[in-house]
Amino acid sequence: MPKPEHALPESPVRWPLASVCAIVFVAWLALSWPWLSGTLTIPWDAKAHFHPQLQFLADAWHKGLSPFWTPYVFSGSPQVADPQSLIFSPSFALIALLNPAPDFRWSDGAVLGTLLLGALSIVLIFRDRGWHPAGAVVAALAFAFGAAAAWRIQHVGQVLSLGYFAVTLVLLSRALERGSIGYGFAAGIVSGFMVLGRDQVALLAVYVLAGLVIAAILMAQSPWRAFRASLPPLIAGTLGAVLVATIPILLTAFIAQESNRPVIDFVEAGKGSLHPAALLTGLFANLYGAAGPLADFWGAPSPAWEARFGPLSLFLARNMSQLYLGLLPMGLILTVGLVRGALWRREIVPLTVATLIVLLFALGRYTPAFRVLFELPGISFYRRPADALFILGALLALLGGYLTHLVMTGTAPKARPWQIAFEALIFTGALALALWLAWTVGRIPVATISLVIAALCGMLSLGGLIAAHGLAKRGSALAATLVLAATLTIDLAVNNGPSESTALPAKMYDVLRKDSSNDTIALLKRETARTAAPDRRDRIELAGIDFHWPNASLVHDLDNTLGYNPLRLGLYTKATGAGDHVALPDQRTFSPLMPGYRSLLADMLGLRFIATGVPVEQIDKRLKPGDLKQIARTKDAFVYENPHALPRVLLVTDARKADFDAILKTGAWPEGFDPRRTVLLDRDPPPLPTGPLGPDSVAIRDYGTTTVTLAAETARGGYLVLNDVWHHWWQVEIDGKPAELLRANVLFRAVVVPPGKSTVRFVFRPLDGLWQDIVAHLRKPPANQPG
Template structure:
């Protein structure tokens, strides 16, 4: 941050009441967080549908001695180690998973709220280091933790964590620059590394804002060249810290992304996630558009009610994504003292003001011409919602509001000229008039009335709190003033940004995501898959159209699911099966040419045995005919069907053919006469089968007995599952004539295979699965997921290819 002006300093940092201010912030945090911390409500939507199952899987894997780097429980297998939302590299969640084998909802909620508290306390440190008034620190801290997107989008766990790391990094890097400290620089780099590991747009924008503030701090120093030289070692230490934390995970994700379902997003596509200018009114009127209540009450852009009056907006935003409310104290001071009276242009704060303006322009997206330029920055095209910038914008505005509070409390704020008072009054009356006009025009005046009246009452409270706190501060009672503003802002934020349908729902709504849940559907699927398990069988299930939080329940209950909920998936799997982000509604279960429905060869090859749907399955797969699936139960949540044609998880075949997998994926047509129980399709020249078992030191196997073959056996021999883990699958094979072992698990280049402990060549089989050629006789086949080795091999190939073309 730029150097501060000593004339605006209250006292020296050594005399600043750090412990007392931190205690005030913590008490206010407890008060505002209590609905979640007490268990009365829990953070809903993505926090439960996606992140709670990820946390449970991580904890269960570690406590059972398994690796969490790959999961078989969603999308028929997924590389968790490269998934930015798997929580493996999230310190608070990883710590919870390490300590608690069955983490409950309150632990997950506490980790999110605790990260916001850590960021709030980092803001306190920033104010302490500058000697700014304690009341400003309290305002900044509470507005940061419970304002704007931090409050309204708390269910987006990854972005909230990135926001918390952003605040901590800002405090550490400010100390590193001001003190020329290598230690603080290294610490800032470590925390920034964890921020980057969020691999979300908040982290990306945070990096750009931090880089800009560093450049501004050096350029605005009294002696820029000297400041640059002093900053080099701390910045270098920070770079080292960030690289140590983030390099390998980022590379893993980058490689995964290339083969994923997530393409780059163009300017038009990104523009659909823009913040509508009308949303800026939520900076003063928190719930103006009814975002906190039932969905049918919401009338802001891009709701049907808003578009019916103003035409199609071509926006793709949820109702909670356009909320800017920080509390009337910080926002009121920003508009009056900051903007109208020009205090935001002061040298010590102007860099933050410019950063906030640029982030606001970015958030408004296609509604400003500046977004086209900002969109050209590296990495921006990977993300789809400019409105996500409200996370960083909220943090910056919180700092600015706290700084302006400091000016008021120290009697350093510029006095208003008569014309400025007129402009200030016009801003608030104009905003109120515009809000009333919009509500009347859209026909939702009854919905807007309560938020507007609430805002007026909170405005009176805010002004009263400011007057009382200023009087105390000017009499030397700084801590008393801080307590007054903390209480004022706590009431304001609890009323306007408190629990809502977007941020807090009863915990019992998510009972199916508890490891000890007695849900009838889950219990049935567990018992059925256990009953059909065999030496060669590990049947899969599918959860479709039951509810938003259901798809990832398989991660909690260790059920092998063909679907799941994740915006990032293996591209080949999505193309082969039609799997989308989630299947909350029946019409969200889409199919593909290769899997046109549940009555398809690919569904059988996946071993999809049991299908649970929220509606009769014919409403999802309209091509089904009577008898294709068997209804085995009707539970309170779902219709449960059985697919009797599901194939075993492992097969032993003696015949192999080459095939064009791309053509099969595009047309959905398998080669004529293809039977996966007898033949394996490979995407390249066939590897030779070992013929002499003595050449490898393996004893020759014996032929299978004549007559009916037991499970796992065929005339070619037998294969059975000896151990099935997350990142290791061990098979026992008896192949008198040799052959190919096919494991109907999703193929990925980081999987490798061994035969009797010796490396072998893993083959991509039947478009989507894994196989290996085995020699005659008995052998032990072990498939192992080795992501780090696979990553470095992949990078080596790329380097060699680059040199060859260089």
């Protein structure tokens, strides 16, 4: 790595690592306490999506079941290939092992704890470089509680990737500086967990880390010697990453080919760009009212903004454009860093260049650079360039901490008169632009509050910096560190503290507690238990109740036809119309094959009970009186029963070949088709043994997550149909011997059973399935050759 130009002597007295880490921990605890206390909780996706995933994981393990498949959302989903299932997240997996029913403080604590781990890693980076401890604390707190890390804390997977990025950075730095294979291997392990997030933050982090490694080699006194010295730790790191990440990534890659998630084209990706006006939030945290009620928000792309400046075709939530990480680090970046040129010093210039490239990426379609950056491998899988604010915030935090180090050590460049004038012009210009925008959009009252707070925090930051500099000059490095830690903690608490985007009362999410007494959930549990039978396991649907309801079925072990997940099996989406979410009534879309609740596919799914936030006729306008029976009106929902729901397992003796693609497209079943007597297959039906007819029966003996055991008895044999979602990673055995898994009735599983009594066992084996997929892919001829 480039050798530091201005380093402190490595003295335990001047750089007390334990004390500095304690300062960071105390500040972290103060800033995290609103969530850790249990009064507030991280809302939105953190609860609606991720906490139910944690509860399912804990529940499965404590019941001795596999978490690799869940029957509780989308009529069955391959959790093992879902990057957001938390199975491969060490912190969440540990929580699941320790606690069968983790409450919100556990899941919130895992997220905040990951940010603490990243912050402490930042401290180690500064310690290794010999930079001032005050800079380390500024960088650590800005990293953990600045920009997207604070404003988008509900996006759990991306926050985890951000934390692993910081840990990987310190381990990789040590590996290269010391030529250490051990540190290299450790960096690879951590980076493996980072890329397991399979999100855009992890992808951008990989590019940044690779760029920094290349820069370190090229900037060495002897690049060839540096390259040779770096090979052992880099090879060790590659090995560590491969060991951790290869199989999960391959599982996701193959599932993605069968999922609802297409590649994002350039135009669609551009709709997630950071608007240039959002850069003002680097100085004025809540300028656009993102922290308050949604009606107060007036930034791009709000209705208020578009009414004045025209349509933007941007699809960003109000918290996705927030860059604030404290006036202290941001002020130093603009003045000491940019105007006075300190960011171009040799020891920091790779980070500066990386920051500029990531900023250009975040701005997306607003700069021509995005056209080039979009061609990088993997970028087209993601829809929001603005997600780069996670990595951008981390890089800016490092730069702000470095510049703090220069000020504390008296090595910052002295300002010339014209530079002071230009710095003043930057701040007054930003203030004038903010006021003009607020006046133009008609939101001066909202903006004024933010600007006044910014002015007060600016005075606080300037006073804290002057005081800390004076203490540092007198040799009181730790006292200077405490002053800046307190200053930045107050700043971040005021500007990036709990808001509607990041913290809501925990009681709002009571239905997601394992011990919830919610009357709708209690009713659905009673009713599904009442209608259970040897061949029946009824499904429910939760539609249009509230944002956090769709995945409640994961918490309460209810077989749900819907859920909340941006990644689903494409076949299921096409067959049922299931979307990412169903928080609002109009988000429940149907399909040609399932045009409504009164349809044959709904019956075949065993959809017996439907809970909706509005009368069901407002969701399914095709319903006629008497199609569904209302059985309850709870505090949250209208609850209906579909008396036509079919059993989960059927035994039939007739089979026909059918064109499943045509059925999916038209929604038309073959004439006279009755799933109680006939099964449709996508191939010529296997022959059945001949023999006399007799009574047939089938019963569910054991229903787990990745295994379903059935008992069948038939005089002449037949087709056993399990109305669970088909996927080729499922296998089937009859009396312990492998049998052929058939795709039945477009969406379901079937197998031919012999005469007599049989034990049929369906087993989900993703590793076997993955291996077969890899072999088939390798054997597939190139596209330009005949197959």
